[in-house]
Amino acid sequence: MENRTHAFFNKKIGSGVTPRGGASVYQDEGIIFLRSQNIYDQGLRIDDVSRISNEIHEKMSGSKVMKDDVLLNITGASIGRSSIFNLDEEANVNQHVCIIRPNEKVVPEYLHFLMQSEVGKLQVKLGTTGGNREGLNFEAIKKFRLPIPKRKEQYEILNSVSTKLNDLHLINSKLINQIQLLKNYRQSIISEAVTGKIDVREWETKK
DNA sequence: GAGAATAAATATGCCCAGCT
């Protein structure tokens, strides 16, 4: 391991492995085993998550996930997707998921927002290497150039951005709702026309 | 106790199965 570490991520930066045997050692009960398919910018998706035995989890002690870790996909098409780990359960990760554990200068949620932003995605893009299948290595992650202001300011940015995001989500769901209402309306008009409830014989088709 | 040898852990690259 090289000594040069990123000024802000120096607590931990690393990833796990696939346990010996791969899918054959997964089980329904046990420790959550996060793979790149579970990591989304919007949050973790663990409805179909695999689990591993406590024994394997202890063996892979180096890649145990801690609360508020920022998880970042570092290989394949899902590269750059990130989540905050906020579950109350123990969990582990495979080699496609990088654990970024920033130091106290960085608010994890802020880092997560940053990774979703243009700036973050650009850093991912610039750091990507590999031909057959692109990947980020840890050197590249350490070299990320990200704006890290004082914690107070990070919280302010966080508040402002999340308020705006909430507004957007609200607008979005309203639009989806309206689209559905219009579809329903269209369907009911069609059925009324077909059943003869409304008479459309006199209607002209407009160009 | 220094340095070599070996083992273990970790990081990275890429093949290919499964899905659409």
Add this chain to the structure above:
DNA sequence: AGCTGGGCATATTTATTCTC
């Protein structure tokens, strides 16, 4: 036919043991 991503294979780094 193209894409996604899981997991194996290999390279590299770090830790441990051994020998002098």
